[in-house]
Amino acid sequence: AQSVTQLDSHVSVSEGTPVLLRCxxxxxxxxxxxxxxxxxxxxxxxxxxxTSAATLVKGINGFEAEFKKSETSxxxxxxxxxxSDAAEYFCVVSAAGGSxxxxxxxxxxxxxxx
Amino acid sequence: GAVVSQHPSxxxxxxxxxxxxxxRSLDFQATTMFWYRQFPKQSLMLMAxxxxxxxxxxxxxxxxxxxxxxxxxxxxxxLTVTSAHPEDSSFYICSAHQGAGGNQPQHFGDGTRLSIx
Numbered sequence: 001a002q003s004v005t006q007l008d009s010h011v012s013v014s015e016g017t018p019v020l021l022r023c024x025x026x027x028x029x030x031x032x033x034x035x036x037x038x039x040x041x042x043x044x045x046x047x048x049x050x051t052s053a054a055t056l057v058k059g060i061n062g063f064e065a066e067f068k069k070s071e072t073s074x075x076x077x078x079x080x081x082x083x084s085d086a087a088e089y090f091c092v093v094s095a096a097g098g099s100x101x102x103x104x105x106x107x108x109x110x111x112x113x114x
Numbered sequence: 115g116a117v118v119s120q121h122p123s124x125x126x127x128x129x130x131x132x133x134x135x136x137x138r139s140l141d142f143q144a145t146t147m148f149w150y151r152q153f154p155k156q157s158l159m160l161m162a163x164x165x166x167x168x169x170x171x172x173x174x175x176x177x178x179x180x181x182x183x184x185x186x187x188x189x190x191x192x193l194t195v196t197s198a199h200p201e202d203s204s205f206y207i208c209s210a211h212q213g214a215g216g217n218q219p220q221h222f223g224d225g226t227r228l229s230i231x
Contacts, residue, residue: 032217043207043222044158045122051217090157094217101148102220106157 006105023091120223135206144210
């Protein structure tokens, strides 16, 4: 079994300040973890993925995430928010073993103030 | 990068009409495609998993006779909403899975906004 918990439904930051979107997971197998971004009325775009290689993963648009097994976390960060980062973000877990059907978190809406 | 094309992007039609949505992987072969439904301000709800050449696997509570899925080739899956009613209005998104195993990301189409009058 696997699950994903995105701890915040909304995160509000000012432009130029750091972003932290939190994600905790559970998985019976070694997990693969992904962050996706969705802009309004659009599909999802892959930001980054963790698949058992380096625990600090760098993605597109300046985002990165760190896999912490002891904390079962995969939080998404960015040093400096940009207005264009305002969107919905989804943390997703899947597993190489068992069913690899991905499980989505509920999503976190990132609001960026000028 | 891997590109998934979903068409149409928006459909407005009368109640009772059947609507077909196409999902194509343009530059890779997709052994598995997923169909999702997304309600406003909510996460994606998996409707079914579609494997090329076999019957789709539907999630609990999804009517397979209502939402017909065909995955005739490694690059095309279709979702047909049969005899659509206003409650079927939603945002439908497909994704294609490249290769096997959970360590591969999904590649998403841009979604279809379905509005039934």
